[in-house]
Amino acid sequence: MNSKNLIFERSEAFNIKSIIQVQNIVYLNVESRLKTAKCPNCQRKSGSIHSYYYRKIKDLPSFGKQVCINLLTRKFYCKNNNCEKKIFSQRFNEQFKPYSRMSERLAAILLKTGLLTGGNAGARLCKLHNVSVSASTILRNIHKAPIIKPETPQVLGIDDWAYKKRHRYGTVLVDMEKHKIIELLPDREAATIQKWLQDNPGVKIVSRDRFSNYANGVRNGSPEAIQVADRFHLLQNLSESLKKLLVRHYKTYKGIIKQKDEEKLDGNITVLAPADLPRQITPSYYNRQCQMDEIKSRHANGESIRSIASLMKISREKVTNFLRLQEPPIRLSPNQFSFTKYADLIKKSIIANPRITSSKIIIELKNSGYNGGKTAVYNFIKNCVRIKPNADQEELPRQLWSPNKASLLLSKPASLLNEIENKVVNALCKSVSDIERSCLLSRQFRRMIIKRKGERLNNWVNKALKSGVKEMISFANSLLSDFDAVKNAMLLEWSNGQVEGQINKLKTVKRQLYGKASFNLLKKMLTIQ
Secondary structure: OOHHHHHOOOHHHEEEEEEEEEOOEEEEEEEEOOOOEEOOOOOOEEOOEEEEEEEEEEEEEEOOEEEEEEEEEEEEEOOOOOOOOOEEEOOEOOOEOOOOOEOHHHHHHHHHHHHHHOHHHHHHHHHHOOOOOOHHHHHHHHHHOOOOOOOOOOEEEEEEEEEEOOOEEEEEEEEOOOOEEEEEEOOOOHHHHHHHHHHOOOOOEEEEOOOHHHHHHHHHHOOOOEEEEOHHHHHHHHHHHHHHHHHHOHHHHHHHHHHHOOEEOOOOEEEEOHHHOOOOOOHHHHHHHHHHHHHHHHHHOOOOHHHHHHHHOOOHHHHHHHHHOOOOOOOOOOOOOOOHHHHHHHHHHHHHOOOOOHHHHHHHHHHOOOOOOHHHHHHHHHHHHOOOOOOOOEEEEOOOOOHHHHHHHHHOOHHHOOHHHHHHHHHHHHHOHHHHHHHHHHHHHHHHHHHOOHHHHHHHHHHHHOOOOHHHHHHHHHHHOOHHHHHHHHHOOOOOHHHHHHHHHHHHHHHHOOOOOOHHHHHHHHHOO
């Protein structure tokens, strides 16, 4: 087989004069065999040569060597007297674009590499394959690539994503049937969603979270589309309502947990709840107490919530929360680790060797499946295990039942809870009637979602409105404001779980770009396939 047939698909267009290797680079000296060329302006053929020049073009590597093509290119006179171009260069659009420093096949490979890995990672990957290219060149290739408008999906997923968390957000649109991102929008305003739907008619079902801008945008942009609320967010909203209820009754809740969370172990070690440890009054807790006292004093004197919020420079929601609480809101770390299932192991280790080091205890915990950090174990042993080193019986805190965790227990059926969790839930329900009614309602709501019993939603909302628990009443009112979408979530199969997965992909791509993730670049990397 002729070597030029391996290098160029149209071998009749080029002639390979020589091949030279200099260190790790192979130079191909190539000239065109075509005697005429078309003017790019008037498309008239010309064979009148003006001059010659060389184009230096990078090509795909071969046999572990970089390849560079020295292309001898002709310049021609245009024979059309009315044409603006008097002199033009010979074009090879199929192999080498005008002014390009790389072949079309190399540009296509770099585009795919950039879309998959980004600029910096793509440049490092190309270096492994003997392609010398910078990250900026790869990104410029992506910027030049055109975006093909996708077909309008019948089932559309909508969710927001963060340019910068809690500051700026955009919107991602996902084709739920094809499992791919089809569009990124620069904000999450209702008018933007409305305009996109009006420009792309034909959407039949829209899956979204409960953000009001999305609901209004879909309603105005595509009134005939069926809206489906996300089931995960519905359960999350329910959990938040239960958490507010537990915080409101925190004094009663804390006493119950302290009483029910004690558990004696055989031997010389006692495991107790964190409530048994002395509470430290931190400066932040003292400031919150003073702020709460001032708010209640002003409200008792007849000042409105709006005026109190304005004078104290806080939100009205915060003022309302302080007025309904009996003590300042607690601030618990969300990452408290439970040592419940490792308590026996710690107890046996200390009984067997009272002078055992914390490092050896950590090794034993790791061998038993513990995957937490060392600092948590050190603090656990330091603050709890060895409070009374000379006493016959030592006490260990067993578990932290924060309102955030307990709120999850209230909505789960009893069959999914262990013995201790059922005891905690039963104790809460017996002591506070609001918690008992809320627990029953939340379990019914969870069952409706899992069993897809949307026809029962109307009766459930009526029960919640008559329950007398203001947190459940507030949750029921929020369902009424988006009733059709919530009901569809319990009847149809579609949900926003797939969209959340696509947002994880978006975050991964954004991090790969190392701070160069402009909106247009991110859009092309996610929508060009």
